[in-house]
Amino acid sequence: MFHKVLIANRGEIALRIIRACKELGIKTVAVYSTADSESLHVRLADESVCIGPPPSLQSYLNINAIISAAELTDAEAIHPGYGFLAENAAFAEICEKCGITFIGPASEVMRLMGDKISARQAVINEGVPILPGTKEGVSDGNEAAKIAREIGFPVIIKATAGGGGRGMKIVHSPATLQNAFATARAEAQAGFGNPEVYLEKFCDRPRHVEIQILADKHGSVIYLGERDCSIQRRHQKLIEEAPSTVSTPELRKAMGEAAVRAAKAVGYNSVGTMEFLVDKENNFYFMEMNTRIQVEHPVTEMVTGVDIVREQIRYAAGLKLRYKQSDIKINGHAIECRINAEDPVKFTPSPGKITAYHTPGGLGVRVDSFVYDQYTVLPYYDSLIAKLIVHAETRNDAIKRMARALDEYIIDGIKTTIPFHKRVMASKDFVEGNIDTGFIDRAILE
Amino acid sequence: MDIKEIKSLIKMVMESDISEFELENSEEKIKIKRGRVQEIVHYQGSQPLTIQQPSALLAAEVSVSPASVPVEEKGVCITSPIVGTFYRAPAPDAPPYVEVGQIVEKGQVFCIVEAMKLMNEIEAEYRCRIIKICKENAQPVEFGDVLFLVEQL
Numbered sequence: 001m002f003h004k005v006l007i008a009n010r011g012e013i014a015l016r017i018i019r020a021c022k023e024l025g026i027k028t029v030a031v032y033s034t035a036d037s038e039s040l041h042v043r044l045a046d047e048s049v050c051i052g053p054p055p056s057l058q059s060y061l062n063i064n065a066i067i068s069a070a071e072l073t074d075a076e077a078i079h080p081g082y083g084f085l086a087e088n089a090a091f092a093e094i095c096e097k098c099g100i101t102f103i104g105p106a107s108e109v110m111r112l113m114g115d116k117i118s119a120r121q122a123v124i125n126e127g128v129p130i131l132p133g134t135k136e137g138v139s140d141g142n143e144a145a146k147i148a149r150e151i152g153f154p155v156i157i158k159a160t161a162g163g164g165g166r167g168m169k170i171v172h173s174p175a176t177l178q179n180a181f182a183t184a185r186a187e188a189q190a191g192f193g194n195p196e197v198y199l200e201k202f203c204d205r206p207r208h209v210e211i212q213i214l215a216d217k218h219g220s221v222i223y224l225g226e227r228d229c230s231i232q233r234r235h236q237k238l239i240e241e242a243p244s245t246v247s248t249p250e251l252r253k254a255m256g257e258a259a260v261r262a263a264k265a266v267g268y269n270s271v272g273t274m275e276f277l278v279d280k281e282n283n284f285y286f287m288e289m290n291t292r293i294q295v296e297h298p299v300t301e302m303v304t305g306v307d308i309v310r311e312q313i314r315y316a317a318g319l320k321l322r323y324k325q326s327d328i329k330i331n332g333h334a335i336e337c338r339i340n341a342e343d344p345v346k347f348t349p350s351p352g353k354i355t356a357y358h359t360p361g362g363l364g365v366r367v368d369s370f371v372y373d374q375y376t377v378l379p380y381y382d383s384l385i386a387k388l389i390v391h392a393e394t395r396n397d398a399i400k401r402m403a404r405a406l407d408e409y410i411i412d413g414i415k416t417t418i419p420f421h422k423r424v425m426a427s428k429d430f431v432e433g434n435i436d437t438g439f440i441d442r443a444i445l446e
Numbered sequence: 447m448d449i450k451e452i453k454s455l456i457k458m459v460m461e462s463d464i465s466e467f468e469l470e471n472s473e474e475k476i477k478i479k480r481g482r483v484q485e486i487v488h489y490q491g492s493q494p495l496t497i498q499q500p501s502a503l504l505a506a507e508v509s510v511s512p513a514s515v516p517v518e519e520k521g522v523c524i525t526s527p528i529v530g531t532f533y534r535a536p537a538p539d540a541p542p543y544v545e546v547g548q549i550v551e552k553g554q555v556f557c558i559v560e561a562m563k564l565m566n567e568i569e570a571e572y573r574c575r576i577i578k579i580c581k582e583n584a585q586p587v588e589f590g591d592v593l594f595l596v597e598q599l
Contacts, residue, residue, distance in 0.1 A: 034590055050588040051529050065589065068529040068561040072586040098562075 001317050002026050002077045002101070006070045007041065009081030010060060012370045012387060013293070014041035017079045020309040029073045031066055033059035035378050040370040047073055054380045060084045063091050070100050077101035077316060083382070086292040087114050103316040104270045105291050112266055113289040117160050117198055123262040123286050131277065131285040133200030141178045147199050148177050154202040157181060159188035166235070167191055170202050205436040206277040208232065209244050209284070211259040212300045214311055215269045220321040223256035224304050225330050227273075227296055231424065233347065233440040238417070239424060240296035241335045242303045245395065245433035246278055252330075255284050262286075271297075271312045295338065295387070298368060302334035302391035332391055333398040337406070337421040339369075339386040341377045344419040351379040355413030360405035364391040364398075367409075377414055385416070395433070399425055452476065521577045521595040524568070529589055530561035532581045542583075548576050549599065556594060559587060573599045 005021050006029040007014045014030060018041060021028045030045035035054035042048045049069035052059035059065070061084055070078055078100055080086040092107035104110065113119045117137055120130050132151045137160055138144045148155045148171065157180060159167030167188050171180045181197070189195040208229045215221040228244035229237045243252070259274040273294050275287040297308045306323070315321070341350050357373040369386030371377065377385055390405055392398040403425040406418055424430050429439065459467050459478045467478045526532070534542040534557055543555050550556065555567045578595035581587060 049529055050590050052589045059589075064561060065529045069588075071562070072529065072531065 001319070002313070004029060004073065004075045005077045005079055005103070005313070006031065006066070006073065006075035007045070007081065008060070008066050008078050009084055009086075010036055010039060010041060010370075010381065012368050012384065013081040013295075014039075015044065015370045016309055016368060017081060018044050020307065020313060021079075023307075024310060024313060026313070029069065029075050031060075031069050033380070035380055038375070040372060040375075049073060054378070056084070056381065060381075063088075063094060067094060067098055067100070071098070075100065077103055077313075079103040079313070080292070082292050082295060087290070089114060101316055103313060105268055105272065109266055109268055110291045113268070113272075113291050115160065116158070116288050117196075119289055120286065122266050123258075126258070126261040126265045128258040128262050128286045129284060131200045131203065131287070134198045137196035137198050138181075139196075141181050144181045144199060145174065145177050149174065151199060151201045154204070156200050156202040157184040157197050158200060159184065159192055159194070160196040160198060161192035161194040162188065167197075168235075203277050203279050203285070205438055206279055207244065207246055207435070208237075208275065208287075208437050209246070209255070209278045210273045210275045210290075210294075211255050212294075212297070212308070213259050213263050213268075213272050213274065214306075214308070214315070214321060214323070215263055215272070216315040216321040217269045217318055218320055219264070221260045221263045221268070222321065222323055222325045222328060223259050224300050224306060224308070224328055226252055226255060227299055228435075229296060230435045230437050231430075231439055232437055235437075237296065237338065238440065239335065239337050239421065240299050241333065241395070241398070242299040243330050243333065244278075245435075246282060248282075251278075251282055251284070258284075258286070262289075270315055271308055295384070296336055298366060298387060298389045299334040299336045302366065302389060303330050303332055304328055305331070332393045333395040334389060334391045335395075335398045335402050336387055336389045337402060338384055338417070339388055339409070339411070339421070340383040340417045341385050341414050342383050342417055343415045344417050347417070349379065349383050350415035351377045351383075352414045353377075354411055356410055357412070358408070358410040360388070360408035362405070364401055365405045366390070371411075385411075388421075396431070399431060520597070522574070522598055523592045524556060524570075524594040524596055526559055526568070526587045526589060526591045526593055528559055528561050528566060530559040530566065530587060532583070532585050532587045532593060533558040533560060533565075534579070534583045536565075544576050544579075544594075546576050546579060550574055550576060550596070559593075568593065570596075575599060 004027040007017045018028045028045040030042045030048040031051045032042045033052050033054050051065035051069055052062050078095055085091040089107045089111040092102040092110055095102040112122060124130055134147055154170055154172045157169045169180050169184045171177050184197050185195040188197055209226050211226050212224040213221055226244050226247055227240050227242045229240045231239035255276060271293055273290045276284045277287055278284045301308055343350055353376045354371055359367045366389040371385045388405055390398050390401040392401045406422050409418055456478060469476050543557055544550055550570045552570055552572050554570050556570055557568050558565045559568060574596040576594060577597055580592045
C-alpha cells in the first residue's frame with residue numbers, strides 16, 4: 001500500500017480522496033492555488049504545497065508544479081480526481097516516467113478510450129452495441145450527406161475532441177445537413193483545436209444510463225450496476241440516481257457484461273464508467289467511456305456498499321479485486337443532487353461568502369462538500385459546492401427523503417440550486433419516472 | 447489558554463534564544479516558531495483567536511502574487527514563482543549568488559529554484575540590496591514562498 005499520496009485536485013473530490021487515504025493509513029499531500037489557501041482539503045491533508053496563482057492553467061493544470069510538489073514531498077502516487085488532469089494521458093505518462101504511480105488507467109488505455117472515435121472502434125469488436133453512425137471522422141460534406149441518409153434522420157454531428165456536452169449539432173433534414181456539417185467543423189476547430197467530427201443517429205428522448213466498473217491490475221473486472229443521469233441541463237448532469245427506473249435485471253446484466261467485455265479487451269484497470277443511451281424500447285447503445293472516478297460515484301456506493309475510491313487506490317497499489325460479480329447486490333435506491341453556487345432559475349454563477357451553513361442529517365443522508373460556515377466560494381473554478389445524497393428502501397422513499405433533506409439544508413449568503421432540486425423532487429414527471437435527457441431543457445420549472 | 451497567557455508565551459520566546467516552542471494539552475495545542483522573517487504562531491483550540499504581532503506581517507499567510515510584496519519590516523519580498531528546491535549557488539562547491547548586504551543589479555541572478563531536474567534562475571527585476579535570505583540552501587519551496595527580503599534602490 002502507498003505510504004503517501006498527492007491529490008492533484010481541489011474541492012469536494014479532494015476531500016473524498018483524503019478521506020479514503022486516511023482510512024487506508026496513507027499520508028496525504030494537498031496542492032492548492034493561492035486562492036484555495038483556506039480550502040478544507042488543504043486544512044485536512046497532512047501536508048500541503050502551494051503550486052500557483054488562482055487560474056487553473058497555472059495551478060491545478062500545471063503539470064510541472066504538481067510533479068515538483070510530488071517529488072518534494074516524496075509522494076509515491078498521485079490521485080487526479082475528476083476534471084483537471086484526470087483524463088490527461090500526457091500527465092499520466094509523465095507520472096509513469098517519473099516513477100510516480102498515477103491512480104487511474106495506463107496512459108495508452110486512457111488515450112484509446114478517451115478519444116470517442118477510437119473508443120467506439122474498440123468496443124464494436126467486443127459486441128458492444130453502438131448507435132448507428134460513422135466509425136471514423138468525416139471530413140467531406142458530400143460524404144457526410146451520404147452517411148446521414150444511410151443512418152436515417154435525425155442525425156447528430158459531434159466533435160471528436162468535444163465532451164461534457166459541447167461540440168454537438170442536431171440535424172433533422174437533408175437540406176440543412178451540409179451547412180450544419182461545415183459549421184460544426186469550424187466550431188470544433190475553434191473550441192477544441194481539432195475540426196474532426198463524426199455522425200450518429202440522434203436518439204429522441206433517450207435515457208443516459210452508465211455502468212460503473214472496477215478493474216484491478218490482474219485482469220479482473222466487475223460491474224457495480226448502473227446510474228441514471230438523465231436529469232441534465234445543457235448536457236451537464238444535475239441529478240443522478242441508482243438504480244435506473246428503466247433497468248431490469250436482464251438489462252443491467254446485458255449492459256454490465258458488455259462494459260466488462262470492453263474493459264477487458266482494452267486492458268483497462270482502475271475504476272471507470274461506460275456511458276450508454278437507452279431508447280424507449282430499452283435498446284442500449286455505447287456512447288463513451290470515462291476513464292476516471294466520477295462526480296456521481298456516491299449513488300453507486302450507497303446501493304452496493306462498495307467504497308469506490310478506496311478500491312481505486314487499492315488497485316493502483318497492485319492489490320486484487322476482492323469482490324466476485326455475484327457478491328454485488330443492489331439494495332434500495334439512492335439519489336444525488338448536485339448543489340451548485342448558481343441562481344436556481346437562471347443558473348448564473350453566484351460566488352461569495354457563505355454567511356450561514358447547516359447540513360441536513362438523519363438516516364440515509366450523506367453530504368459530500370468542502371464548504372463551511374464563513375467560507376468564500378471562489379469565482380475561479382466550477383460551481384459545484386456540495387453533493388447531497390440520500391439512500392432509502394424504495395425510489396419513492398428516496399424522493400421524500402431528498403425533499404426533506406433539501407428543506408433542512410441551509411446555505412445563506414450565496415445563491416444555490418437547492419430550490420431547483422426541491423422543484424424537481426416535487427414534480428409529477430420526476431416522481432413517476434418520466435424522465436429523459438430533455439427533462440430540464442423542456443422544463444417544467446414553474 | 448486566554449490571550450494574555452498566549453501573549454506572555456510569545457514575549458518569553460522572543461526574549462530568549464528559543465527558536466521553536468510547542469505546548470500541548472488535552473484541549474489545545476500551541477506552536478510558536480521564530481522564522482528569519484516573521485514569528486509564526488499556530489493555535490488550535492476551542493475558540494478562534496487573533497493575535498497582533500509586534501513585528502513583521504506574516505507574509506507567507508497572505509495571498510501573494512509572484513511579484514514583490516511590501517512588508518512592515520521595510521523591505522520587499524521576493525517570492526518563488528514555482529515549486530521546487532532553493533539553491534543559493536549554481537553548484538555545490540561554487541560561491542553563493544548573493545550574500546546579505548550585497549547590491550544586486552537588474553537582471554542579476556539571486557538564486558536557483560530547481561524543479562524536475564531543471565535549474566530555474568530567479569533574476570532581479572530591479573537594482574536592490576539584500577536585507578535577508580529567507581530560505582536555507584536545498585530547502586523545498588512552494589509557489590509564493592518568500593525567498594529574499596530586499597531594499598529596492
